[in-house]
Amino acid sequence: MRINYEKWSLRKKYFWRRVWEDYEIGYLDRDLIPLIALLNRDRDIYTTSSCSGRIVVVDGVVPWIREEASVVFKSHTPATLSDVDFMYRTAPHKSYWLVVTGPILHFSTTSIKKAVGLLKKARTAGFKHSGIIHTSSTRGVFVELVTGIYMTQMIKTRELSIVSQRDIEEVLNIFNKALIEGKQRLQRLYEVFENSLPENPDLEVERELSSRRVEIATRKPIEVFYEICGDLCREFLRT
Amino acid sequence: MRINYEKWSLRKKYFWRRVWEDYEIGYLDRDLIPLIALLNRDRDIYTTSSCSGRIVVVDGVVPWIREEASVVFKSHTPATLSDVDFMYRTAPHKSYWLVVTGPILHFSTTSIKKAVGLLKKARTAGFKHSGIIHTSSTRGVFVELVTGIYMTQMIKTRELSIVSQRDIEEVLNIFNKALIEGKQRLQRLYEVFENSLPENPDLEVERELSSRRVEIATRKPIEVFYEICGDLCREFLRT
Numbered sequence: 001m002r003i004n005y006e007k008w009s010l011r012k013k014y015f016w017r018r019v020w021e022d023y024e025i026g027y028l029d030r031d032l033i034p035l036i037a038l039l040n041r042d043r044d045i046y047t048t049s050s051c052s053g054r055i056v057v058v059d060g061v062v063p064w065i066r067e068e069a070s071v072v073f074k075s076h077t078p079a080t081l082s083d084v085d086f087m088y089r090t091a092p093h094k095s096y097w098l099v100v101t102g103p104i105l106h107f108s109t110t111s112i113k114k115a116v117g118l119l120k121k122a123r124t125a126g127f128k129h130s131g132i133i134h135t136s137s138t139r140g141v142f143v144e145l146v147t148g149i150y151m152t153q154m155i156k157t158r159e160l161s162i163v164s165q166r167d168i169e170e171v172l173n174i175f176n177k178a179l180i181e182g183k184q185r186l187q188r189l190y191e192v193f194e195n196s197l198p199e200n201p202d203l204e205v206e207r208e209l210s211s212r213r214v215e216i217a218t219r220k221p222i223e224v225f226y227e228i229c230g231d232l233c234r235e236f237l238r239t
Numbered sequence: 240m241r242i243n244y245e246k247w248s249l250r251k252k253y254f255w256r257r258v259w260e261d262y263e264i265g266y267l268d269r270d271l272i273p274l275i276a277l278l279n280r281d282r283d284i285y286t287t288s289s290c291s292g293r294i295v296v297v298d299g300v301v302p303w304i305r306e307e308a309s310v311v312f313k314s315h316t317p318a319t320l321s322d323v324d325f326m327y328r329t330a331p332h333k334s335y336w337l338v339v340t341g342p343i344l345h346f347s348t349t350s351i352k353k354a355v356g357l358l359k360k361a362r363t364a365g366f367k368h369s370g371i372i373h374t375s376s377t378r379g380v381f382v383e384l385v386t387g388i389y390m391t392q393m394i395k396t397r398e399l400s401i402v403s404q405r406d407i408e409e410v411l412n413i414f415n416k417a418l419i420e421g422k423q424r425l426q427r428l429y430e431v432f433e434n435s436l437p438e439n440p441d442l443e444v445e446r447e448l449s450s451r452r453v454e455i456a457t458r459k460p461i462e463v464f465y466e467i468c469g470d471l472c473r474e475f476l477r478t
Contacts, residue, residue: 001351062417064387095413112240112351116374131370131383135355144370148303151391154413160406167401171393174334178301 003110007138011108012046016205019047020212029076030216031183031225035105035190037217040205042198044110045118046140052221053103053149053182055079055175057087063097063152072096077229078176081169087155088165095157100175102149102182105189108140114199115141121196125188145189149182151175180233187222242349246377250347251285255444258286259451268293268315269455270422270464274344274429276456279444281437283349284357285379291460292342292388292421294318294414296326302336302391311335316468317415320408326394327404334396339414341388341421342366342428347379353438354380360435364427384428388421390414419472426461 019036022028028036029052039045054076060069070093075083087096105127109115115132122130127145134142153171155163163171209217216224226233258275261267267275268291278284293315299308309332314322326335344366348354354371361369366384373381392410394402402410448456455463465472 062413063390112374119372129368129383129385131372133358133370135351144368146368150389151302152389153392154410157409160409162402162406162410167399170396170399171401174301174393 001112001135001141002137003140004137005110008108008110008140011139012040012202015046015048016040016208030228031076031186031221032103033214033216034219034221034224035186035193037209037214038190038193038197039105039107041202041209043200043202044114045107045197047105047107048142050105050107051101051103052076052186052225053101053179055098055100055179057084057155058097058099059092059094060097061094063099063154069094077225078179078232079172080232081172084155084168084172087168088161091158092156093158096155098153098155098171098175100149100151100178100182102147102178103145103186103189105145106142108142110140112141115143118143118193119145121192122189125192126185127189147182147185149178149185151178183222183225186225187220190221240351240374240380241376242379243376244349247347247349247379250378251279251441254285254287255279255447269467270315270425270460271342272453272455273458273460273463274425274432276448276453277429277432277436278344278346280441280448282439282441283353284346284436286344286346287381289344289346290340290342291315291425291464292340292418294337294339294418296323296394297336297338298331298333299336300333302338302393308333316464317418317471318411319471320411323394323407323411326407327400330397331395332397335394337392337394337410337414339388339390339417339421341386341417342384342425344384344428345381347381349379351380354382357382357432358384360431361428364431365424366428386421386424388417388424390417422461422464425464426459429460 019028032050032052036047039047054074056071057073058065058069059072060066073083119130122145127147129146129148130144132141133144153163258267271289271291275286278286293313295310296312297304297308298311299305312322358369361384366386368385368387369383371380372383392402
């Protein structure tokens, strides 16, 4: 498949602009910035929607998002007892599910070869459920990087309290540890990519990064994460 | 990337022989046979390890399989109360987790183009987390088809009973329904692929299928599934 590089580049410009719009309104997970900057500094890569890993509470018959399910709580740092306490004070429409998801990254490249090379590297960093999910001559070769970190726990139905308020701390503890494991994989991914990217620097992106002086883009993902969540994470690292 | 068709064909022969060895020792999920036969009837596809969807109990700190975790129960049909009752009579090494996983299919094709076409079709059948996971000139372009059907529930740690024996029926009911939803997606996948495969028939495979008279290969996956699990599934379909 031949990529229409001109059209592909227009899309890269569009998504690169979006990164900073999202960043400024606080929509972008801050601990993703170092990886997003690193990937986009390569002329043949642009990133789209990604997530650094999160804990959510879903209200639904099943824990995956559908029309009839909704996210009623969301956190990209460890959740506290008081964060999830609402489940014991309110009734769900369907059921409350606690869900932890590891990091997910999406990006487009200009060739299958490049995509396959990055996939191989990502796998060594623990992103074992990754693949090329889509190809298009104008949008490029799309890659999704996913870890196997994913757990759910049904907490309460309309009729039954499945996990008692006494036991939620233990469950939350395990989910928070899995969240942090996800953040550590993000760090490993950054280290693996840092050794080889950018292959061909994107001068426009490099220029913008230095003119914007985005200090955060030069840090390590795990440093940014610890900075965001502070004492809460240091506590988990000790246990 | 150029495929070495000669070496690729040798691998197809090897895996095709394995299908029937696995089938004969009862290692292959019987409700996978119709799809496996359909895919291999195409000259440019061979299947490798796949799963029709299952419920397992994992004993581990987290529910994904690692060195320190193990599968202590496994079923490709709905699990009954008496199947999982052992969790209340024995202590886990780490923790007991109930896990349901939708179907997962792996196959190799001889071109990116073919792989991308099949990916698009699979997506319409609800296999939304699918992708090209690996490419090699001798092994081919590897595709993994996965649904989003995946749930876990921690039942018991060494110290705590998180889900009481009174509530396990409700949890099991929801997990069994998710398992059946997975089997229905397998059926949809079969229907979608049946409309376009084989593109180029593999005469050797066609010949072997008719000489072996594998009646099951001519049935629909969902029929085979209902036949395997009998009354248990009919009961779930009514609720």
